[in-house]
Amino acid sequence: MTDYNGKVRAVVLAALMVFSVFAGTVALSGTAAANVSSISGQSAQDLVAGQTSVTQEVTYSTTIPGDTTPETYTLDADAYEGTSSATIQDVSVSLRNADDELSVGTVSESSGDYNIDIQDSGTDGTTHSFTLVLTITQDTQGASTGTYDLTLSAASGASSTVSFDITSLSSNSDKRAGNAAGSGTFDTYDGEGYVFDGANVYQGESDIELGGSISGGVVKTAGNDEGVTLEVPDIPQDQATGRYTTNGSNNAPGVTVQRPRVTTLDVNNQYG
Numbered sequence: 001m002t003d004y005n006g007k008v009r010a011v012v013l014a015a016l017m018v019f020s021v022f023a024g025t026v027a028l029s030g031t032a033a034a035n036v037s038s039i040s041g042q043s044a045q046d047l048v049a050g051q052t053s054v055t056q057e058v059t060y061s062t063t064i065p066g067d068t069t070p071e072t073y074t075l076d077a078d079a080y081e082g083t084s085s086a087t088i089q090d091v092s093v094s095l096r097n098a099d100d101e102l103s104v105g106t107v108s109e110s111s112g113d114y115n116i117d118i119q120d121s122g123t124d125g126t127t128h129s130f131t132l133v134l135t136i137t138q139d140t141q142g143a144s145t146g147t148y149d150l151t152l153s154a155a156s157g158a159s160s161t162v163s164f165d166i167t168s169l170s171s172n173s174d175k176r177a178g179n180a181a182g183s184g185t186f187d188t189y190d191g192e193g194y195v196f197d198g199a200n201v202y203q204g205e206s207d208i209e210l211g212g213s214i215s216g217g218v219v220k221t222a223g224n225d226e227g228v229t230l231e232v233p234d235i236p237q238d239q240a241t242g243r244y245t246t247n248g249s250n251n252a253p254g255v256t257v258q259r260p261r262v263t264t265l266d267v268n269n270q271y272g
Helices: 002-032
Strands: 038-044 047-049 054-064 071-076 087-096 102-110 113-120 128-139 146-154 159-168 193-195 200-202 208-210 242-245 254-258
Touching: 038 146, 047 054, 054 159, 087 102, 087 113, 113 128
Parallel strands: 038 159, 047 159, 193 208, 200 254
Antiparallel strands: 038 054, 054 128, 071 113, 071 146, 087 128, 102 113, 146 159, 242 254
16 A cells, blocks of 8 residues: 555656646746737838839837847738728838847738747847837829828737828929938939929939839830930939830839030129
C-alpha cells in the first residue's frame, strides 16, 4: 500500500507540474498580443480631387513592448469612403527612426480596413518607439472636397486620428502646386513645385515635377518632334513647343510647352 500511495502521489505531482507549465503557457500566449503602448498621429498629406493616381503620406508615432509577437495596427479607411468616389489603390508601409530588430510583416485588407503587422526579432524585451509611415495610393476623381479623418488603432485600445483636406485643383488656374498631392503653393520665386494636367510650362523652366495623372511622364503629340519626351525637372531651352500628353494622344492628360516671353519691361535709371 505504501508503494502504491507513493506512486499515486508521484503521478499527481507530475500532473500538477504539467498543468502548471500548461497554465503558464496559456497565460503567456494570452497576454503577448495586443500590447501596443501608444499611438500618436503626426501628419497626413492633403489631397486634390480629380487625380487618377496620387500618393498620400500619413505618419504616426508609436511605442510597442519588446517581444517576438507581431503587433497589429488597423487603419480605418472609412474616411476614403466618405470622400465620394475616392478609392484606395495600394497601401505600403515603412518604418522611420526604428531599431534594426523591427520590420514590417504583412499588410492586408479586410472589409475596407488595413491590418499592419510589425515584427520584432529581438529577445531582450527592449521597448521600441518609432514612426509608422503609410504611403497610400488612390484615385481622387470625383472626390468631394472637405476635411477627413484617418484613425489608426490597436487591439490594446490605443488609437489616434489625423486629419487631411481634399481641395479642388480647378481653383488653381495655372494647375500648379507645392507638392505631388496637389496642395501647397508653387514657389514662383525659385520656380520649384509640381504641375498637373492642363498646365502651361515654359522652355528653360527648372525644378519642375509632374504630378497627378501625368506623374509618369508625357510625350509630344504631333509635329517633327512627335513622341519626344518632355524633360523634367529642368526643361531644355530648346524643348519643342506644343502639346505633351501621357500617351501621345491630343485628348489625353498633359501639359503645353510654350516659349517664354516678356510683355512689359520697365527700366528705371536712378541717375537720369
